[in-house]
Amino acid sequence: MDSIAPRPALRPQFTWLAVRRGFAVGVSLPAHPPVRPSFREALGVWMKIGLLSFGGPTGQIALMHGEIVEKRRWVSDARFVHALNYCMLLPGPEAQQLSIYVGWLLHGVRGGIAAGMLFVLPGAFLLWGISWLYVSHGTVPAVAAIFYGLKPAVLAIVAFAVLRISQKILNRRALWVIAAAAFAGIFWLKLPFPLIVLGAGLVGLLGGCFFPEQFRLKESHGATGVHVISDDSIGKLAAPDTGRAVRTAILWSVIWAAPLVATGLVFGSGHVLFQEGLFFSKASLVTFGGAYAVLPYVAQQAVETHGWLTATQMIDGLGLAETTPGPLVLVLQHVGFLGAWSHPAPFSPLAAATLGSLMTTWCTFVPGFLFIFVGAPYVEAIRANELLSRALSAITAAVVGIVLNLAVWFGLNVLLPGGGSVDWFSLGLTIAAFFALQKLRWDVIRIVVACGALGFAYRLFL
Secondary structure (H helix, E strand, O other), X not given: OOOXXXXXXXXXXXXXXXXXXXXXXXXXXXXXXXXXXXXXXXXXXXXXXXXXXXXXXXXXXXXXXXXXXXXXXXXXXXXXXHHHHHHHHOXXXXXXXXXXXXXXXXXXXXXXXXXXXXXXXXHHXXXXXXXXXXXXXXXXXXXXXXXXXXXXXXXXXXXXXHHHHHHHHOOOHHHHHHHHHHHHHHHOOOOOHHHHHHHHHHHHHHHHHHOHHHXXXXXXXXXXXXXXXXXXXXXXXXXXXXXXXXXXXXXXXXXXXXXXXXXXXXXXXXXXXXXXXXXXXXXXXXXXXOHHHHHHHHHHHHHHHOOOOOHHHHHHHHHHHHOOOOOHHHHHHHHHHHHHHHOOOOOOHHHHHHHXXXXXXXXXXXXXXXXXXXXXXXXXXXXXXXXXXXXXHHHHHHHHHHHHHHXXXXXXXXXXXXXXXXXXXXXXXXXXXXXXXXXXXXXXXXXXXXXXXXXXXXXXXX
């Protein structure tokens, strides 16, 4: 573990510049030298991120950057973006995988496990409770009213993050072109996410050979020496080892498969819990491009092939997942809950649904730990390769276009619900929340609480 020597406080003009140019959500860069966090301190921050990670991957990554990079300076911009590039190439929820990666950088395997679990658990518990209310009592007006106010807050956070990300990353004309092409490819041409990412990497690889200056990201502000994990620090965690990688892959594969195998042995391969575990294990390997890319496949299989829930229940579940913290792919937990609720034997409906939720969540998110713990040391080792770094810079630019696509999709659903007329309350609240983030420098907690309260008041009393 690298030791961090005390360094002089940052100059005021540097702090002001970092605040102006960073994309943190409502935070500023402190003037004192960074200190490596204790494991307990990191647990508190990961719990906070898990509780406030609304808005899909865009808002989640922005929140994580604000807390980890800008506010506490535990990890530098370059290391954060490098980790994000790798996570975007993996199947599964990239924001959760990024939390595992950053937790691993800070505290090794136990840090990665804690960060990845705490990123998911708050939303998983909340969605379990909402799913139970949904099947027991239908929609709850008070909860729906609060979520109605949260959506504009999430939209403002997402829009603010897109603005900051583009300012930070797109500093070359070629990177602007790649970002625009990625947005056009996924928004209008409906190109597969892996094709866009691979195409951007190829462009960066070839373009970097002939026009290296066009494929170079901005240097981090105060790149060396102002973060606990700085741009030039490697440390023991980054050393790749083939034997360790094989052992890690075997261990996490066994952990992944254990509940599925045990269920099959006890209840048989035809039981709904085994079928859900098998199906969502396969789905976790094809979720390139985030939840939106895999939901049509899951909906078709869960509704039409397995009959676990109806199309209306699937749409309702997506709405519930969009308004709870954690990855949007948590909607799969709602599918697992209703599937087991409908086929409970030999348990009670609630017990079966709870087991179905656990099985689905386990098989969806455990693979991320395998991918990070096996691959991260090798990804860290290639950071010094200039040619690969240029390819990754092109992928980063493409990610900006993809994030913009998610922001536009979410904005259309919030401001034009059902493709109808403009929701003027949501539009006004979005503008107010964006102003509070941009000008008043409010933090995410204040934005979320204020918007939830206003939505509650508007829906129930006005």
